Amino acid sequence: MKPIPLPKQKNLRADCAWVIYQILEHGKSSRECLERVQRRHNVRDNAWLQEMSLGVMRRLPILQHWLRGLLDRPLKGNKKVVEHLILLGLYQLHYSRVSSHAAVGETVAAASYLGATSLKGLVNAVLRNFQRESLGDKPIENPIIESGLPKWLFKAIENAYGEDASRVREATNAMAPIWLRVNKQKTSLTAFTAALDNINVAYTTSEEHGDAVILQKREDITALPGFDDGHFAVQDxxxxxxxxxxxxxxxxxxxxxxxxxxxxxxxxxxxxxxxxxxxxxxxxxxxxxxxxxxxxxxxxxxxxxxxxxxxxxxxxxxxxxxxxxxxxxxxxxxxxxxxxxxxxxxxxxxxxxxxxxxxxxxxxxxxxxxxxxxxxxxxxxxxxxxxxxxxxxxxxxxxxxxxxxxxxxxxxxxxxxxxxxxxxxxxxxxxxxxxxxxx
CATH class of the missing domain: 3.40.50.150 (Vaccinia Virus protein VP39)
Structure with a gap:
């Protein structure tokens, strides 16, 4: 499939759909794709781009299951990217905090930025039908689809971990916390955590990791005390x-x-x-x-x-x-x-x-x-x-x-x-x- 260039004019949802398209159709890494689009947006929008694009990766089999029931036939060629835009819209409607009005309206508008103005009506119809039919509330009886994993990995985890497989799959789909490692050549764990306390950053420590701090929510790492002076590094x-x-x-x-x-x-x-x-x-x-x-x-x-x-x-x-x-x-x-x-x-x-x-x-x-x-x-x-x-x-x-x-x-x-x-x-x-x- 011929690569589709990044949209000439920036648009949050169009850029996000392009990231998803590059990962799934051309095997690009999310880090590589996100770095390209995030240069065009502010910090807040960049966080949204990461959350939405990686969220689609986590829920892809379910989103594709819904999409197959909503599209009469797959889109092909340069129109294929619109399928990825619809996947983003479905994710917003069912899994995100984005309002339904914005999820539908802004996603439909994004089709124009992807060179698919003629498909805006299709995008609108698919998303509206998803809401009308309450597809998100209907059970999915296929455990592989529900797991959010490709079939080969689902089975590999099943074979390796048996009764614990469901717990491993659940943890695999969870959000990972951010761990920091304190550079004890520059500071101490006590001094670093005191600096975090001063700016009201919530964290925990670990008994097994004498140099570690685990952040309780997402933070701008470069804005934390001591970053420029090498007081810590991000490391799980x-x-x-x-x-x-x-x-x-x-x-x-x-x-x-x-x-x-x-x-x-x-x-x-x-x-x-x-x-x-x-x-x-x-x-x-x-x-x-x-x-x-x-x-x-x-x-x-x-x-x-x-x-x-x-x-x-x-x-x-x-x-x-x-x-x-x-x-x-x-x-x-x-x-x-x-x-x-x-x-x-x-x-x-x-x-x-x-x-x-x-x-x-x-x-x-x-x-x-x-x-x-x-x-x-x-x-x-x-x-x-x-x-x-x-x-x-x-x-x-x-x-x-x-x-x-x-x-x-x-x-x-x-x-x-x-x-x-x-x-x-x-x-x-x-x-x-x-x-x-x-x-």
């Missing part, structure tokens, strides 16, 4: 465990592989300011710019390199590492609540390909680890193929690799810690710590 609680589990000591050589956007790199630097050498490696040059920006704001000095983890000859200096953090490329199924477009960008076939890449990187980086050294394997996935099964296979086929449990309940048959979405308010994440035999 599950990701904050990486630096703790890696157990870096003074003077050691550390590799943070697949490091972008640099949250874990920064935390390692904060926990061990006298680290010997810390290398942040990533294959994506664009994402590495964010690592540089974050390290500059947090005032950390680390080595940042672009490189393919499977081809160390292009970036490695030949000296073995004491510890390696491998935040492996993965399905990101553990962070869908934070990035709901992921569920529509991933396919079932991706999982086997990702598992193969993970194993290739594991094998390659293991050779770069000193005898007696530690590797921490991490993913933001909740699928066993990428996590427990991956580590089981690696341990079985790597004689000098031993499991170093991060929890008391781990066994060689069930290695690592699988964090599920919503657990202690965290994202879904997996960790397994491995030690290389010194013999």
């Amino acid at each position: 609680g599950a990701a904050q465990l990486a630096a703790h589990y890696l157990q870096v000591k003074a003077g050691e050589r550390i590799l943070d592989c697949c490091a972008a956007p640099g949250g874990k790199t920064g935390h390692i630097a904060e926990n061990t300011p006298d680290v010997g050498y810390l290398l942040a490696l990533d294959a994506d040059a664009t994402r590495l710019k964010r690592v540089e920006e974050n390290m500059t704001r947090l005032q950390h000095t680390v080595d940042i390199k672009q490189g393919d983890a499977t081809a160390p000859d292009t970036w490695w200096d030949g000296e073995l590492f004491d510890r390696i953090l491998l935040d492996a490329p993965c399905s990101a199924t553990g962070v869908i609540r934070r990035h709901p477009d992921i569920r529509w960008l991933r396919k079932s076939s991706d999982i086997d390909n990702l598992a193969a890449l993970q194993r290739q990187i594991l094998d390659t980086l293991w050779a770069l680890l000193k005898p007696g050294g530690t590797m921490l394997y991490a993913t933001c996935s909740i699928l066993p193929q990428e996590n427990t099964q991956q580590i089981q296979q690696f341990l079985a086929q790597t004689p000098d690799a031993q499991l170093s449990p991060v929890t008391k309940t781990e066994t060689s048959e069930r290695p690592g810690r699988q964090i599920l979405p919503g657990e202690q308010q965290m994202d879904g994440f997996y960790y397994a710590r491995l030690v290389k035999s010194s013999q």
Whole structure:
């Protein structure tokens, strides 16, 4: 399908429909699309654009189910974007705080900005019929549609978690809280929370996370006290465990592989300011710019390199590492609540390909680890193929690799810690710590 350019003239709903269209028809990420349209709008409208577009991603199967019953036939070609505009209208009518009058009237008007003035009557009729027939109040008896997930992921969660699958799906669809990590090289948790108290920002703290603050509602992060001075970073609680589990000591050589956007790199630097050498490696040059920006704001000095983890000859200096953090490329199924477009960008076939890449990187980086050294394997996935099964296979086929449990309940048959979405308010994440035999 030929891409449709961003509407020449800005319009809130037309721009939002364009974002939805780019994600679903062209496989673009929400972050990439939203960044383009948000340059045209103010802060308040940008929040609306994010809430509405990601809301449609969360409820897409239900919205499409309603749409199929309201349209005589699918729209094609350049008119296809109007279907995405209607999906937005349906979401506003049933799930948002937008008034019915505005949801219908403004959505109809937006068709003109998408070059579809002739379809304004169709948009109006579909939305009015949805209201007239009270479709939103009628039960949907298909559990897959009701779950808001693609069929393959619904079944994957069912197979992996059995009786707990419904709870995992529910948490996957929930809104994720914003976690902050206090940079203890610049301030303290006590001082930072006092600064939040002074401006009446509501938050909680976490027993398991000594450097963390969890915001109770959405805030303008850049306006919080100490942002410009690097007093904190945005980082989910599950990701904050990486630096703790890696157990870096003074003077050691550390590799943070697949490091972008640099949250874990920064935390390692904060926990061990006298680290010997810390290398942040990533294959994506664009994402590495964010690592540089974050390290500059947090005032950390680390080595940042672009490189393919499977081809160390292009970036490695030949000296073995004491510890390696491998935040492996993965399905990101553990962070869908934070990035709901992921569920529509991933396919079932991706999982086997990702598992193969993970194993290739594991094998390659293991050779770069000193005898007696530690590797921490991490993913933001909740699928066993990428996590427990991956580590089981690696341990079985790597004689000098031993499991170093991060929890008391781990066994060689069930290695690592699988964090599920919503657990202690965290994202879904997996960790397994491995030690290389010194013999």
